[in-house]
Amino acid sequence: MPRLVAVSNRVADPxxxxxxxxxxxxxxxxxxxxxxxxxxxxxxxxxxxGGTPGEGELHLQQAGNVxxxxxxxxxxxxxxxxxxxxxxxxxxxxxxxxxxxxxxxxYLNGYRRVNQLFARKxxxxxxxxxxxxxxxxxxxxxxxxxxxxxxxxxxxxxxxxPLPPRLILAAIPQHDWLMRALFAYDLVGFQSHTDLEHxxxxxxxxxxxxxxxxxxxxxxxxTVRAEAFPIGIDVDEFAELGRGEEARETYExxxxxxxxxxxxxxxxxxxxxxxxxxxxxxxxxxxxEYPENRNSATLVQIAAPSRExxxxxxxxxxxxxxxxxxxxxxxxxLDWMPVRYIHRTTARKRLPGLCRASSVALVTPLRDGxxxxxxxxxxxxxxxxxxxxxxxxxAGAAEQLKEALLVNPYDTMTTAQAIQQALHxxxxxxxxxxxKLLERIRSQDVHWWSQEFLRALSETEGG
Ligand code: ADQ
Numbered sequence: 001m002p003r004l005v006a007v008s009n010r011v012a013d014p015x016x017x018x019x020x021x022x023x024x025x026x027x028x029x030x031x032x033x034x035x036x037x038x039x040x041x042x043x044x045x046x047x048x049x050g051g052t053p054g055e056g057e058l059h060l061q062q063a064g065n066v067x068x069x070x071x072x073x074x075x076x077x078x079x080x081x082x083x084x085x086x087x088x089x090x091x092x093x094x095x096x097x098x099x100x101x102x103x104x105x106x107y108l109n110g111y112r113r114v115n116q117l118f119a120r121k122x123x124x125x126x127x128x129x130x131x132x133x134x135x136x137x138x139x140x141x142x143x144x145x146x147x148x149x150x151x152x153x154x155x156x157x158x159x160x161x162p163l164p165p166r167l168i169l170a171a172i173p174q175h176d177w178l179m180r181a182l183f184a185y186d187l188v189g190f191q192s193h194t195d196l197e198h199x200x201x202x203x204x205x206x207x208x209x210x211x212x213x214x215x216x217x218x219x220x221x222x223t224v225r226a227e228a229f230p231i232g233i234d235v236d237e238f239a240e241l242g243r244g245e246e247a248r249e250t251y252e253x254x255x256x257x258x259x260x261x262x263x264x265x266x267x268x269x270x271x272x273x274x275x276x277x278x279x280x281x282x283x284x285x286x287x288x289e290y291p292e293n294r295n296s297a298t299l300v301q302i303a304a305p306s307r308e309x310x311x312x313x314x315x316x317x318x319x320x321x322x323x324x325x326x327x328x329x330x331x332x333x334l335d336w337m338p339v340r341y342i343h344r345t346t347a348r349k350r351l352p353g354l355c356r357a358s359s360v361a362l363v364t365p366l367r368d369g370x371x372x373x374x375x376x377x378x379x380x381x382x383x384x385x386x387x388x389x390x391x392x393x394x395a396g397a398a399e400q401l402k403e404a405l406l407v408n409p410y411d412t413m414t415t416a417q418a419i420q421q422a423l424h425x426x427x428x429x430x431x432x433x434x435x436k437l438l439e440r441i442r443s444q445d446v447h448w449w450s451q452e453f454l455r456a457l458s459e460t461e462g463g
Contacts, residue, residue, distance in 0.1 A: 003127060004035035007142065008135035011039040014066050024234050025446040027066070029454065034065040038122050041070035044078035053077050054113045058121045071121050073114060080110025082138065087307055090137045093172050094161050095273040095367045100312045103173055112141065119145035126153060131457060136160045144184035156187040156457040158229065161369040162396065163195040166202040179207060183222045186460035189229040189453050191369040191396040196228045225460050229453045230400055231370050232445040238379040242352030250353030262297045262423055265358035267351065267373050270303040270343065272316050275366040275392060275409040280323040280339065285416035287331050287338060295336050297423065304345040317343065355380035360422040363391050364409040370396040378437045386434035388422035400440055403433040
């Protein structure tokens with residue numbers, strides 16, 4: 001079996017099982033082949049500390065049979081590559097938020113510089129038979145940079161966020177350069193069929209790509225295979241976490257506190273793609289239109305701080321504080337607050353307990369690549385008395401999780417109606433929906449995802 005080299009912006013130590021999600025899946029695949037994980041070290045050095053644009057020290061560390069290879073960045077490169085182009089241009093535009101994208105900038109230079117730096121540092125570490133798997137929007141041009149310095153290995157790319165429709169993509173000034181860069185890969189993986197369709201339409205209309213039979217496109221003198229591989233979770237790992245002390249303690253504490261009430265749960269990063277203000281507005285509608293929920297339905301919204309130095313995130317934070325304050329002010333009682341808004345990360349070990357104690361999960365992003373919280377909520381439920389998932393039709397997960405209550409989060413009234421339906425769903429219906437959802441997240445779990453991707457990559461011609 002060839003050695004796997006995974007590349008992503010951040011690297012995790014595979015021995016740290018608490019990392020969860022992607023780290024678990026990649027670690028397992030890396031351990032099987034004694035692989036290497038390459039990415040940014042997490043250090044951004046000021047000029048006074050020796051940081052220089054386009055330069056960065058490489059660190060090699062052994063974690064069991066997996067090599068961790070990380071590169072430092074200088075502050076200027078970090079800010080333009082990570083905060084600027086990745087999170088100020090690509091993140092909003094790929095989530096259809098052209099209004100929030102900051103195109104007028106020099107960020108592109110830093111983005112290219114870091115991708116070139118990564119290519120220069122990675123290339124000498126590669127062996128001829130390695131299989132390289134590059135992750136996410138920070139690193140779209142990395143394969144093209146590696147090819148430019150002579151790397152002929154098989155290289156795959158997985159986009160964790162959505163790919164927008166052609167005309168939205170076309171608003172990014174460098175759209176043709178970005179999409180051309182995808183043709184340096186042998187395999188490009190997307191979260192959903194919708195994303196794949198956007199890719200197919202774009203390349204056929206803008207790059208005159210020829211479809212070459214199933215999943216293959218030819219343009220810019222190269223053939224790329226493109227497919228949807230919906231990412232999953234490690235269902236067993238999450239269930240195991242649920243049996244742990246912290247999860248059980250959290251479950252007991254929430255059940256005791258809300259014994260006579262119904263708990264609704266939201267768990268997200270505080271990000272404008274997650275539809276948090278719209279969710280609070282739908283919850284407001286629920287209390288306004290269905291007064292029987294007052295003094296009962298309680299929304300626990302945990303929003304982990306994220307990218308706080310990007311302006312749009314600071315605005316969102318104050319909007320959330322204002323909205324939750326307004327709902328509590330209008331409907332709160334001496335002994336009941338309708339919204340518990342917590343702007344902190346919750347320890348992963350507590351998540352299964354929180355999910356299991358909740359009657360309803362509100363996973364209502366305006367756009368999301370997949371959304372793993374939806375899958376974690378399903379995995380944490382008691383099959384005999386499961387909670388109900390209210391899921392945005394604009395999350396990648398909606399393509400798979402059809403038995404959830406699918407909503408349009410922009411439509412706060414029908415979302416409120418769906419929440420009401422969820423709160424009153426008969427046990428038999430909850431059980432049968434949950435059973436189907438659980439089967440789906442089990443059969444397409446995170447191990448299935450990485451195996452399918454790597455199998456498809458191994459079937460490509462390479463180079
Ligand atoms: P994210 O946008 O970060 O990821 P998501 O998939 O919802 O979104 O969550 C990833 C992980 O973070 C989950 O394991 C979740 O439990 C955890 N998490 C989120 N909020 C948390 C909180 N407040 N406290 C503690 N843990 C929290 C990107 C894409 C997604 C895609 C993933 C994986 O935006 O669409 O599903 O990558 O590909």
